[in-house]
Amino acid sequence: MTAQAVDRYPTRQGVALAPRARHDPVVYPSPGGPLDPAQVRRYAADGFLLLDQLVDETTVAALGAEVDRLVGAPELADAEEVVREPDSDEVRSIFAVHRISPLVATLVASDTLAGVARQLLGSDVYVHQSRVNRKLGFAGREFAWHSDFETWHAEDGMPAARALSISLALTPNFVHNGSLMLIPGSHRTFVPTGGATPADHYRTSLRRQQVGVPDRASLTALVEQAGDIALVTGGPGSAVVFDCNAMHGSSGNMTPFPRTNIFVVYNSVENPLQDPFAAPEPRPAFVATRHVEPLVARQEASGPPATGFERGDVSR
Amino acid sequence: MTAQAVDRYPTRQGVALAPRARHDPVVYPSPGGPLDPAQVRRYAADGFLLLDQLVDETTVAALGAEVDRLVGAPELADAEEVVREPDSDEVRSIFAVHRISPLVATLVASDTLAGVARQLLGSDVYVHQSRVNRKLGFAGREFAWHSDFETWHAEDGMPAARALSISLALTPNFVHNGSLMLIPGSHRTFVPTGGATPADHYRTSLRRQQVGVPDRASLTALVEQAGDIALVTGGPGSAVVFDCNAMHGSSGNMTPFPRTNIFVVYNSVENPLQDPFAAPEPRPAFVATRHVEPLVARQEASGPPATGFERGDVSR
Secondary structure, eight states: OOOOOOOOOOOOBBOOOEEEEEEEEOOOOSSSSOOOOOOOOHHHHHHEOOOOOOOOOOHHHHHHHHHHHHHHHGGGGGGEEEEOTTTTSSSEESSHHHHHHHHHHHHHSSSSHHHHHHHHHSHHHHHHHEEEEHHHHHTTTTTTEEEEEIIIIIIIOOOOEEEEEEEEEEEEEEESSSEEEOTGGGGGOOOOOOOOOOTHHHHTTTTTTOOOOOHHHHHHHHHHHHHHHHHOOOOOOOOOEETOOEEEOOOOBBOOOEEEEEEEEEEEESOOOOOOOOSSSSSTTTOOSSOOOOOOOOOOOOSSOOOOOOEEEEEE | OOOOOOOOOOOOOBBBOOEEESSSSSSSOOOOOOSSSHHHHHHHHHSSEEEOOOOHHHHHHHHOOOOHHHHHGGGGOOOEEEEEOTSSSSSEEEESSSHHHHHHHHHHHHHHHHHHHHEEEEHOOEEEEEEEEEEETTBBBBBBEEEEHIIIIIIIOOOSOOEEEEESSSSOSSSSSSOEETTTGGEEEEOOBBBOOOOOTHHHHTSSSSSSOHHHHHHHHHHHSSSOOOOOOOOOTTTTEEETOOOOEOOOOOSSOOOEEEEEEEEEEEEEEESOSSSSSOOOOTSOOOOOOOOOOHHHOOOOOOOOOOOOOOOO
C-alpha cells in the first residue's frame, strides 16, 4: 500500500455529492503522435474521438478468430478473468486478455493504439485494464450509464483523471445492436455517486452495475448541456478513444448481430494507483493492474498469428 | 360468436410450426389515396413506409398536451385501458385512446391517416385498436420482436392479414431512445410461435410479452434475408405505416429523451374478427374492437383543441 494523496474526487460517501468540475487536463503536452491537431482538439472538446479503419481487415480477422478460441478454451472455462451474462452462461467479457493472448498483447502495445494514448496523455503509458467485450445477438444486456474513472478512483485508487480507453470493433457496430453511447463534453464534469462500495463489489458489478451509477438528474443535465447523445457506429477495425471520465453506456442487443470489441485502458505512468479512495480493498490485478510497466512496442508477428495458448501472470 | 373459417395461419399449437409464406396480398386495388405509386410499391416490398412530417406542428403539440392530460387524469388512474411499466407505476400505454379523447378520435378518422389505410387495404376500414405508447426516459423497457398479426389472429380471431398500423411520433425518435425496429420484407412470412395462449394473457402480455414470441432461428433467417434491420427515426409529426405481419420490436430507452407515439391499427371492414384461432377467449374490446364501424372523417376542430373529458363506450 502506498501513501494516500488528498482525494480530489470524493464519491460514494453515502449520499451523492454534487457534480464538480474536473480538476485534471484532458490532453497533455506531447511531442506528437498518430493524431493530427484537429483530432486532438476534437478529443479535448468532446471527450472522445472516432478512428475509422484503425486496424486492417487481416488483423481484425485474426483477432476475431483469437477471441473465438479464447471463448471456447477449456483452460479458461473457470478462470476468474471470464465474466458471464447475468442470466445465461454466455461469455460477456474476458479480462486481462493482453496477458492471456500474445496476439492481443501485440495489438495493445502497438503504436497504432498505445501511440494514441501516449500522445493524449503526454507520457509513457501502461495497461490499467484490458478486456474483450461480447454483446451477443438477442442476449446482450445493457450497460448502465457510468464514468469509468468514478469506479477506478473509488475502487482502484486511481488518483487523477489521466487515463483513456480505446475500444476496437471486431464486428460491425450498428445503430441497433447495442453500440456505445457517449455524452459529448461529459468528461469535464465529475459526477459522484451515492452509497458505498461493498466488499468484493467487482464480483457482481462486472456482471451488472449497482453501485457507482450516477443519478438521473445529473445525467439529464449532462445531456442537456451536450444537446445530444453520440452513438458510436463503425465497421470492424474502427475504434473509439474516450476519456476515462466520459459518461457512457449502451443499450441491450435484441438483434441477431453480435458485437465484439477489444477494450484497452491506458493509464499514464505518472498516475500510479494508490489505495482505493472509496472501497474496503483494491480490486484484483486482472481487473486493475497495480504494477506500472511502461509499454514497449512488440515486434509485429511476421508469420501467421500465434495460435498457441499462453497464460500470463495475471496476479502481479 | 361467428362461424369459424379455416385457419390459414396456425400458431401456438404447442410446438412452434415452421414459418410459412403469407397467403394474403399486402396491397389491395384501390381508386387511390394520399400515397403516390412509388410509396405504395415501397410499402408492398418492405412491409412499411416512413411518412415524414405527416402531421403539422400545431396538431402534434395539441396531441402531446392531450396525452399529458390523459396520463394525469384521475378518472383514468384505475382504468383498464391504462397499462403501466412492469417495474414501476409509470404509464406505458393507454388503449382505446380514440374512444377516450375526441381530439385523438378526430386524428384517427382523418383522411391523413385513415385515407392511407383505405388506399393500402383497398376497402373501408375500422379501428381494430388504438393506443398511446410512452417510452419514458431512463425507464422505458424493450418490446421483444413480434408480428402483431400473430397475436391478433391467435387471440382476437383476425382471419386474414389485411390490417396495418400507423405510428405517429409526438416526440423525436432518435437512434438511441428505443425507436421502432422493423425487419424489411418480413411481412411476407408468417412465423408461428410455440406454446399456447393462457387465459387472460392480455393482462400480462401488454406489459411484457411471453407467449407469441418468435424463435431466434426464424428471426435470424428473416434478418439474413433482409440483409439489415431498419430503425425508424424522425421528428414529431413523422409517422410509419407498417403491415400487420411485419416483424418489429424496440430496445429499451436508457436516454433522458422520452418517446411518445400514437398508434392506430386499421383493419379492413371485409376482415371482421371471428372466434380466436388459438386462445380460450377473445380479448376485451378496449384491446381489440369486435364491432365493425367504418370510419367517416370527422369535422376537423375549428377552434382550439377540445380540452373536456369524454370517455367513450369502450366495452362494445
